[in-house]
Amino acid sequence: MAKTDNDPIIASYDVYLTESEISRYVLQYLDRPAGHAYDDRNGQKPTSFRFKPKTGLVEVDVPINTRVNYDVSKGLRYGEALKKSRSAREGGAYGMAGGFSAGAGGGGGAAAKVKMEADVEMSGMPDPGSGNLMRVQTLGGRIKNAEEGDPVYMLAAFRGKNLHLSPVSAVVQLHPQLHHLDAMDEMPKTGRGKGRKDEDDGRPEPEARTIDVKIKAAEDGEAAMVAGNLDLLKKMQEEKWGKYEWVDAETEESWHIYESYMMHQDEDLEGLPQLESAIESEDYLDKMSAPRIDPARPEMTGWAMKQNRKKHGKQGEGNQDEGQDQDQTQGS
CATH class of the missing domain: 1.10.287 (Helix Hairpins)
Structure with a gap:
């Protein structure tokens, strides 16, 4: 054999597959630089993680740096709107997570997105006093159901000469959620009729009524798709949020979880069954x-x-x- 191999083998590893019944999710922040992770080191460790397993909805609350490029007056307005919103009082959620319904049911709603802050000191900024300042931004996304032909992603971890592969349950792309704008849209509805001129005094405020919208599609296939979307939104609205504690990546607990779920736990690695190719x-x-x-x-x-x-x-x-x-x- 001629010694002209330009692609020599420089290392070899034994490959092991870890437990596949454990759920592992990869969260992608599309508008976030790789060097500025949402963690304690950068001062933006997520404060809350919510998950609706049946409909696949995911929401993460991350702190907002109110000392840099932050409009305090708008922050107060949005915070007040979220506090007074009908959805927050009823424990619901906005947007897709609430089935696009302002009064949607489901635990862990918009009230969790606002923290009560008093006597805040900000250099060069007005003192918000005892107002409800919006200090948390919500990122949300939905898990896409796997289909035939989709790629299978693995998480790889090295331990010496062993390569441990762990299957990924799903990849979730998270985008900023505009729940504070939805809350602002509710404000005129609840305050309509106040502060008007004398000719408007004494007039009863119109009662809010639920309107059922029926959509008739031109084609049977399109009608089925619309009906399926409406059914999905209803399920999103009815499913309760599951709340989970966020563990920072640099903590001892996080490394313990890494060792437990990213490495094969069988001590006798030599006695494991060998992989056999099912395809030529x-x-x-x-x-x-x-x-x-x-x-x-x-x-x-x-x-x-x-x-x-x-x-x-x-x-x-x-x-x-x-x-x-x-x-x-x-x-x-």
Whole structure:
């Protein structure tokens, strides 16, 4: 073998698969630089993590730095709106998590997004006093149901010469949620009729009524899709939030969890069952690559091309056997 290998093997590892029944989620913050994680080191450790497992909704509350590029007057307005909102009083949630209903049910609603702050001192900024300053931003997303053909992601962890792979349950992309704007939209509804001129005095405030919207689609398929979306929003509205404690990545507890759930816990690694490939190399190439085309017969691709090669291979073996028989006849 010529010594011209430009891609030498420099290391090899034994690969082990960890427990697959454990849920592992990867949270992606699309508008956040990689060097500024939401953690205690950067002063933005999440204060709350909420999850609706049936509908796949995820929300994370992260602190807002109110000392840099922060409008205190608007922060007070948004904080007051969230405190007085109907959704917060009824323990509901806004946006998709509440089924796009202002009075949606479900625990851990908008009230958790505002902290009561008093006597706050800010250099160069007005003192908000005892107002309700909005100090928390909510990030939210939804887990996409897995479909056939979706990639399977793994988390890798090294321990010496062993590589431990842990399957990822889902990847969740989190975006800023505008719950404070939804709360502001409620304010005119509750305060309508106040502060008007004399001609408006004494008039009763219109009573808020629930309006049922019925959508009739032109096609049966479209109607089924609309009905499915409405059913999903109803389930989002009815499902309760599950609350979880956020453990910072640099704590001892976090490293203990890492060692417990990212490493294979079987002490006898040598006695573990070996992986066996359920697919041949040629089939693997067909599945991961674009369809292969036979230049001599462009109409034959993929499976048909493979069957054609097998057919010609058998014919070639038969012709070779006939040639050997003829040689033996001539020799005799």
